[in-house]
Amino acid sequence: MLTAHRRWQFKVLSLLLGVIVLSSAGCSSDDTPDPPVPNDSFTPQIPEGFPQIDYPEDNAFTTERFELGKRLFFEPALSIDSTISCGTCHEPQLAFADDLPVTPGVDGRIGRRNAPSLFNVAYHPYFMREGGVPTLEQQVLVPIQEHSEMAFNIVQAGERMAMDPEYMQMSRDAYDRDMDYFVITRALSNFQRTLLSGNSLYDKHERTGTGLNSDELAGRDLFFSTRTNCSECHSGFNFTNYEFKNNGLTDVYKDVGRFILTGDSSDLAMFKTPSLRNVELTAPYMHDGSFESLEQVINHYNSGGSSHHQKSPLVKPLGLSDREQEQLLAFLKRLTDQDAITNENYKP
Ligand code: HEC
Ligand code: HEC
Structure with missing residues (x-):
């Protein structure tokens, strides 16, 4: 039975997501860095007949952002005990879905829903099956913080990644700033917007x-x-x-x-x-x-x-x-x- 309390928690979570993601965008606006110069080793090919992709102003596609996002997507250290990555539940060979009804997160904890495919998420007007999350950037916080998925905290995840010199370098190359939660949400979304499928x-x-x-x-x-x-x-x-x-x-x-x-x-x-x-x-x-x-x-x-x-x-x-x-x-x-x-x- 769904209680008013549960709904309230859900709304608070959505609000928090908004505040943390939006506010971080705010602090970087003082000295907005020039976007890094893209190199053309990989550019997403928009399938024929598909519309252009709307990139947020602070997160245009670059190869550096894509590479960092991809690496983070398969990075188990984004979960509290470093066992579960995004790719655990969204596997490339399964169209970035999974073959279990519900995929266990850390400690084998079982959530309540089936993992969907991530192909063409660039075009979704909202995310999750109830549509409560408006952007991919905000969606990143859900699995990282969800108790039955990665059970971690986005700020701590940023701090943990920042201890790795390679990630730190990739972050500076991609976003011209040190590795933190802002970079994690942006890079993962940058990668996910390239997951296109229209060539069946x-x-x-x-x-x-x-x-x-x-x-x-x-x-x-x-x-x-x-x-x-x-x-x-x-x-x-x-x-x-x-x-x-x-x-x-x-x-x-x-x-x-x-x-x-x-x-x-x-x-x-x-x-x-x-x-x-x-x-x-x-x-x-x-x-x-x-x-x-x-x-x-x-x-x-x-x-x-x-x-x-x-x-x-x-x-x-x-x-x-x-x-x-x-x-x-x-x-x-x-x-x-x-x-x-x-x-x-x-x-x-
Ligand atoms: C009234 C709108 C509607 C119609 C009509 C409809 N669907 Fe669906 N379909 C949905 C919704 C909503 C879901 C997801 C339901 C859920 O998650 O429990 C779904 C889920 C599915 C899925 C599962 C996809 C997945 O990844 O889990 C398939 C396959 C599917 N529909 C095929 C069809 C086919 C084939 C038809 C025609 C015979 C059809 N649908 C007609 C709305 C519709
Ligand atoms: C333990 C399994 C699990 C992990 C780990 C996981 N996901 Fe998911 N993901 C799911 C499930 C289940 C849903 C569906 C949730 C819903 O519909 O409410 C989902 C939904 C999504 C959606 C929304 C898709 C849509 O159609 O609305 C995106 C985007 C996404 N995940 C990206 C990620 C990213 C990025 C990560 C890593 C930071 C991640 N997921 C980690 C299971 C997982």
Whole structure:
């Protein structure tokens, strides 16, 4: 049962995140350093048809920032006992998701949600399944401070990293300042904004008119049809409109979804619609990882889901034949982007 106290804690945490991240930006504005000169050993390639990425003013892309962010992403010393890195739960070969329903953090502590893919997070308008965190920079504080994830403290994490001369040098090269919590939040976000995926076989087919077979094309047409409504919610270049919806996963939700943020009963059991890019690699599925396979997901939508009072009217029995369900599955598997998964620039 969610208490008012829990909600209050959540709001205080969000507030704190805002203050710490924003205030640190404030102190550096006195003597704003010239941004470091980028070198062109790596530049993120924006996939064809994807919009430009909005970089915050104080965190434009540079190779130095990217390299530092990547190193920090795979750095276990960002957790209290130096055992868990961001990459523990967001693995490059699994589209920066993980293959467990819930990934244990330090001391094997179990959180409550399934780790999502981080591809294309540069475009998300807000983060987490209730949408309570407005920027990637602020999102960094959540896993570092979360008891069931890295259980550390962002300021102390900065102090620990600053003791390493190599990190100190990288920080000066990237942000023209000593390593601290400001640099950690910026560099991790700089790296994450480069995680782009838009080169699946489906994309290649859309560009060239070849690549998908007839079953995959039939699945694509089903996906974009009013028979299934899939693309009403999983729409646009990233296969999500980022809206908060209830897809009838179950009758009883242990996780109250967006209600934890707003306390508004119309937000009960509403979750941010996820992207379906690379969905083949991000099993298990849904906020709680309760579906093991894409077959189960398709079966769920075909049955029309639960009778939860918040369920979207778009989710209803579909009456797809076995063949049609297989075609839908075949299409979803063509959203896998081998170029992104095997991109060496993203690996430690
Ligand atoms: C113990 C596992 C774990 C660790 C460690 C972890 N994450 Fe996550 N991450 C998750 C889970 C679970 C969620 C989903 C939370 C939610 O939806 O409320 C998530 C969500 C996110 C999101 C939001 C994605 C979205 O779609 O809104 C970002 C960005 C992210 N993590 C980045 C990071 C970074 C950066 C680090 C390291 C500083 C990190 N994570 C460490 C498990 C982890
Ligand atoms: C009313 C909006 C809506 C419609 C229509 C819809 N979805 Fe979803 N979908 C969601 C939401 C919201 C979630 C996340 C639910 C959660 O986290 O518990 C989701 C989750 C998923 C997931 C799991 C993704 C992951 O990484 O966990 C898949 C796969 C999926 N949907 C495929 C489909 C397909 C295929 C269709 C059409 C048959 C469809 N969806 C129709 C809103 C929708």
